[in-house]
Every structure is written in structure tokens, then in C-alpha cells.
Amino acid sequence: MSQSIDLIKLDTLAQELATIQQTGSKRIALLGSRHVPITHQNLIEMMTYALVLSGNRVITSGATGTNSAAIKGAMRADPNLLTVILPQSLERQPNESRQQLEQVMHLVENPGNDNLSLAEASYLCNKEIVSRCQQLICFAFHDSRTLLQTCQDAEEQRKVLTLFYFD
Secondary structure (H helix, E strand, C coil): HHHHHHHHHHHHHHHHHHHHHHCCCCCEEEEECCCCCCHHHHHHHHHHHHHCCCCCCCECCCCCCHHHHHHHHHHHHHHHEEEECCCCCHHHHCHHHHHHCCCCEEECCCCCCCCHHHHHCCCCCCHHHHHHEEEEEEEECCCCCHHHHHHHHHHHHEEEEEEECCC
16 A cells, blocks of 8 residues: 555656646646735736746636736736636626626636536536646635635646645
8 A cells, every 4th residue: 555655656746847847838727716815916917927928828717816816917928828717607707807807818608507506616617627737726725615626636637736825
């Protein structure tokens, strides 16, 4: 049993090293809490801007807070390298998000999830986002159940995961 755990750790390390050494662009998912202080949003926006300027594709969702900051940074750098996947239809998104989302070139709606709760639709949306990325960067609180489950799913899919906690 110990040997299989050691092999998994070695495999994970090898995968992370390969990702770090990769010189080409990557598909990076950026997800996080809606409840983010403005100073954190500015940092997320700058980081996303730099990631896109480096040629990486960014995938995120359409919520306020973290995702909105990621959209803003990616749109400033290169709107063509941004994909936003919504948990439900655009009409179900908050008014404060819609104006920004209408500017996104690669916008994927999920109207089939309109009858689900936002938590359920968000979880399905996050699963889709993780399936499309090579790396997940997540900003969460220790009680952010949906986001932490998404991180666990990403680890199970052997995605490179960077998790930042706000608390």
C-alpha cells in the first residue's frame, strides 16, 4: 500500500514539473468566491492579465468577485484567449454581471441548468471548466463547499491545482 501511495506522489510531482517546464501556452481555469475584497480582486485581475499576456488561455465562470476580476484582466490582455462558461443561461446571471458577460467573445451558456439551484448548476459548471483545463487556480474560503469540491475533482483528474484561501 505504501508503495502505491509513493508512486502517486511521484506521478503528481512529475506532472507538476512538466507543467512548470512547459514553455507553450496552457489552458488555465480560474475560479473563486463571489465575496472578495476589492484589493484581492485587483490582484486577481493583474495575475490574469499577466497569464493571458504570456499566451495562456483562461477559462472561468461568470460570477461577481473572483471570476469578474479574471474576466476583466483577460479582456484587457486578449479577449480571444478568454472562455467564460456560465452555470445557467445569461438571463439568469445578476444584472451587475450581464454587461461584462455580453462583451465576452467565447461565452458558453447552460440554459439546461436554469431549473437547478445555483449551487447545483455551479458545481456542474465547475466540473466542465476543470475538464477543459490543464491547471486550476482557485480562490476560496475554508467553508466554500462547491469550490473545495471542485478542487478535489481537479486533483482526482490529476490537474495541477493552486488553491488560495482568503481566510
